[in-house]
Amino acid sequence: MDASIEYPRMRWLVFLAVGITLMAGNIFNLSFAAILPEIAQSLNIDIVVANSFMWVFMLAVSFSVIAGGFLCDRCGVLIVVVLSALLSSSGAVLMPWAGNDFSTTLLARILEGIGTGFAFCLLSPTMTIWFPPKERGLVAGLFGSAIALSGAIGFPLSSGLFEAIGSWQKMSAWISIVGWLAFVVALVLIKMPKPRLPSQAPATESVQDGAFSRELKEPLLYVCIVVSFFAAWLLQTLILNTPTYMAAESPLGLGFGHMTASNLMILFSIAMMLAPIVSGVIQDKIFKTNARPFIFIGFALCCIFMYLILLPAIYAKRPLLILCLVFAGSGIAVISAALPLFVGLNYPVHSLGKIYGIIAGLGNFGGATGLFISSWAVGARGSYSFAITIISVTALVGFLFVFVLKRWKASPAMNG
Numbered sequence: 001m002d003a004s005i006e007y008p009r010m011r012w013l014v015f016l017a018v019g020i021t022l023m024a025g026n027i028f029n030l031s032f033a034a035i036l037p038e039i040a041q042s043l044n045i046d047i048v049v050a051n052s053f054m055w056v057f058m059l060a061v062s063f064s065v066i067a068g069g070f071l072c073d074r075c076g077v078l079i080v081v082v083l084s085a086l087l088s089s090s091g092a093v094l095m096p097w098a099g100n101d102f103s104t105t106l107l108a109r110i111l112e113g114i115g116t117g118f119a120f121c122l123l124s125p126t127m128t129i130w131f132p133p134k135e136r137g138l139v140a141g142l143f144g145s146a147i148a149l150s151g152a153i154g155f156p157l158s159s160g161l162f163e164a165i166g167s168w169q170k171m172s173a174w175i176s177i178v179g180w181l182a183f184v185v186a187l188v189l190i191k192m193p194k195p196r197l198p199s200q201a202p203a204t205e206s207v208q209d210g211a212f213s214r215e216l217k218e219p220l221l222y223v224c225i226v227v228s229f230f231a232a233w234l235l236q237t238l239i240l241n242t243p244t245y246m247a248a249e250s251p252l253g254l255g256f257g258h259m260t261a262s263n264l265m266i267l268f269s270i271a272m273m274l275a276p277i278v279s280g281v282i283q284d285k286i287f288k289t290n291a292r293p294f295i296f297i298g299f300a301l302c303c304i305f306m307y308l309i310l311l312p313a314i315y316a317k318r319p320l321l322i323l324c325l326v327f328a329g330s331g332i333a334v335i336s337a338a339l340p341l342f343v344g345l346n347y348p349v350h351s352l353g354k355i356y357g358i359i360a361g362l363g364n365f366g367g368a369t370g371l372f373i374s375s376w377a378v379g380a381r382g383s384y385s386f387a388i389t390i391i392s393v394t395a396l397v398g399f400l401f402v403f404v405l406k407r408w409k410a411s412p413a414m415n416g
């Protein structure tokens with residue numbers, strides 16, 4: 001790494017393009033979740049079949065994250081941003097053309113998922129390649145905050161547009177504007193002069209392939225996949241099960257009602273937006289090239305405070321419940337920001353896209369696994385309490401795996 005070369009100011013425009021693309025993909029994902037019953041009625045299908053729009057999207061994301069990582073190493077971050085925005089936005093804008101044909105709508109949904117996966121493979125490469133070490137924690141936190149913000153606005157935005165327009169297909173097309181904005185920004189950046197980045201030392205193709213082959217044999221890669229698996233499990237189950245646990249009538253849940261549960265989840269979402277930024281600043285100032293402490297902290301917070309919301313002494317007192325939700329939301333947000341930072345600090349730049357794509361892509365299956373286990377738990381016990389207990393145990397298992405989330409011998413792969 002040549003320390004005499006400065007990082008270009010346009011790095012923040014690259015961050016903006018990647019951030020908007022990430023937000024667009026997350027909004028596309030959630031846009032169907034709030035109105036699945038209406039979509040099922042429009043297409044004349046069962047609600048169970050309509051749920052395929054959600055899991056097909058996630059499946060497409062899982063595979064395209066891996067493919068996008070390989071593409072990122074070969075073509076660069078900005079090319080992948082353009083492809084991501086183009087594919088995901090095209091899928092959204094095709095919905096009115098698909099009309100009420102289930103198969104065509106499903107294909108458009110898969111296109112959205114592929115584009116979104118291309119965006120999520122860029123988290124670690126963007127912060128590691130385009131930003132100096134002293135800023136990477138902050139960038140990781142800002143990415144985490146952007147994703148949390150898109151999650152917070154995805155439901156109300158899609159529901160509001162659907163109510164105003166009266167068509168879920170047109171709603172989807174209007175939402176695509178966010179993705180097209182990222183597409184335009186990335187195209188402008190591609191046309192700008194290409195700077196030489198200090199993080200990108202020259203390397204031959206044979207050296208790159210050799211480094212990648214060596215990393216595939218390292219235990220760290222597989223520990224990263226496992227930790228990513230449990231992080232995805234927590235993210236999906238926390239967001240989808242917690243509000244239902246609070247809203248559903250006893251004995252299924254706490255019986256607070258949907259309005260109260262929604263208001264409580266707003267505080268949960270605010271914590272998810274703020275915590276990554278705070279942890280990122282602390283990362284840069286104190287921990288620097290060691291991202292493990294925040295992964296530890298994140299799993300610990302989820303484990304402790306998701307278990308506490310099961311206790312009558314906690315959920316009967318609203319301030320204590322809010323405190324637990326804030327810490328649990330902070331925990332999963334911190335993990336989501338710290339893990340790609342950890343990968344960027346521990347793998348060579350020339351194969352970082354491939355490595356992170358594999359970790360995030362395979363780890364993403366944890367989300368689907370967690371939702372399946374949660375559904376089984378609710379059906380088996382007739383209560384969301386068992387599902388929340390499983391979330392806490394999952395966080396404990398993830399916490400234990402972080403103890404072996406390290407290289408056991410010195411490596412030249414560090415990007416600190």
